[in-house]
Amino acid sequence: MSFTPVAFPPEIDTILRANYSDATWIAICKALAVPPRTTFCRVNTLRCTREQAREQLQDFVDMQCKQKNWPQWIVYEHPVVPDVLYMDVQGPLHVDPVQKEVIIDTMCGNAVLRGADIFATGVLAAESATKPGDKVAVYVDLDGACLRGQSKKYTGRKAFVGNGIAMMGRETLYTCSAKQLRGKGVGVQMVEPIYKSPSLGDMFAKGVILQNLPSVLVGHVLAPRPGELVLDMCAAPGGKTTHLAALMRDQGTIIALDRSHQKVDRLVNYIREQELVSVKAYCCDATSCVMSEQETKEFLATPVWWSPGSKIQALPRECFDRVLLDGPCSAMGQRPNFKPDITVGVLHHYPAYQRSLLHAAHKLLRPGGVLVYSTCTINAAENEHNVAYALATFPDLEIMAIPPEFEGLSQAGLTGVEALTEVARQRCYRFEPGQMCGVGVDGKVLESIGFFFAAFRKKEANSH
C-alpha cells in the first residue's frame, strides 16, 4: 500500500522546495502524505506520575487491542523527555477495501491515519443499505466535493484509509442533526486501518494528552520555573500553555493571549477544567499589546491583572521572565496532509506577521529572560529567515545553545539562508518530516511532524 506524495499547488511547491535538493524535497513530500512513525503523548504531571500514566494507558491500549483483535501494543517512556510516552505506528499495511463505502473529509482522514476512530459527525456519506455492524471501506474525499448524506457511491477522487465497522446505521447518521449526533460517539470503528495505532480515547481525562514531541520540547526548552511570570502570546487551544503550567507546578503566573474571542472562551473553560490557578487567559491582539513606558510604570506601581477571559489592550514592558511565541503559521509540517490548502498570498503574509509578533515579544521580555519562537511549518521564510531577522534586528537577543540532553532530537536549520550564521543555524531546532527525532528505548527511530523552533535569551543591560 503506498500513498502518493503530497502535491502542493505549483507556485507553492516552487517556494517551499527552494531550500532543498530535489531528492530531499521528494522525500519530504512523501513523508507529509503519511502519519509519523510514532504517536507521542504528554503526561499531565500535575495529575499523576509518568509511570502511573503509562500503566493506565497500557491497560487502555490492551483493552482496545483485544476488542479489535490486534496484537499487543507497547506504551514506552521516552528516554530523554521526562513527561513523554510514545507508541509505534504500523503501516502502510496491505488492506483490501470491502464493497460498502463510507466517505469522510480530509480532516477526519488525517485523524484516522493517526489512529482515531470516526465520530458520527465525521461521516460525510454512506451507502443506502449501511446498517450497524456492517464492515465498510473508508475513503477520504480528496476534493471536498462529496455532499453530506449522499447515498450513491461517491465517484470523485478519493483515498482509501482502511476498513471499519459501522456502529450506527445510515438512518441515524443522516436523520439526526449534527447537534444531535455530537456526543453520540463513534460512527465507524476502524478495525483494519492502513496505518495502525491505538486511539487515546478518553485518556485525556486521566492526564494523558496527545501532543507531538516537538511541541513538548518547546516547553522544556523555555523551561519556566515555579513562581515566574510567563507570557504565552498565541495560546489557544492551550496545549503548550497547560504544559508550561505543569512545568511551573501551577505556581507563578502565565498570561495566555489569543486574538480570537471564541478561542479564549474555550481556553478559559479548559483551564478551569484542568483546575489551573496560575493561568490567566485574555483576548488580545499580541501584535500590538505593549504598554508605553509611562503606562508600564503606572501598572507596576499597583500590578493588578484583569479578570480572566476579558479583552485587554496591553501588557507591561520588559516584565516577563519567559515568553512563548507559538504564532500563526502556514502549518505546512502537519502530517498527514491530504490536501495542502494554501495560496501564495497567504503563504507570503506569514513571515511579516510573525515579525510583528517578534517585535512585541522582544519588548515584553525582561533582560535575562528567555523567548521561544516556534512554528509547525517547513517554510524557511517563517523559520530560519525569521531567526536571522530577530538576531539582526534585536542586538540584545542571543540564540541559545541546545542543551546536551536534547541534542540529536532535531536537525539543524537549513543551509543557504545568507543572514543566518553557522552558529545560529546549528542552534535551530528543525524537525524535518521523515527524519528521525531521536531514538526510542528499543533502538527504533522516532519520528514526528514537521516543526521548527529557536530559543533566545535577552542579554542583561550590562552585558552588551
Ligand SMILES: C[S@@+](CC[C@H](N)C(=O)[O-])C[C@H]1O[C@@H](n2cnc3c(N)ncnc32)[C@H](O)[C@@H]1O
Ligand atoms: C499555532 S496556534 C497556537 C497553538 C497553541 N500555542 C498551542 O500549543 O495549543 C496560533 C494561535 O495564534 C492565534 N493568533 C493569531 N494572531 C494572533 C494575534 N495577533 N494575537 C494573539 N493571538 C493570535 C490564533 O488564533 C491561534 O489560536
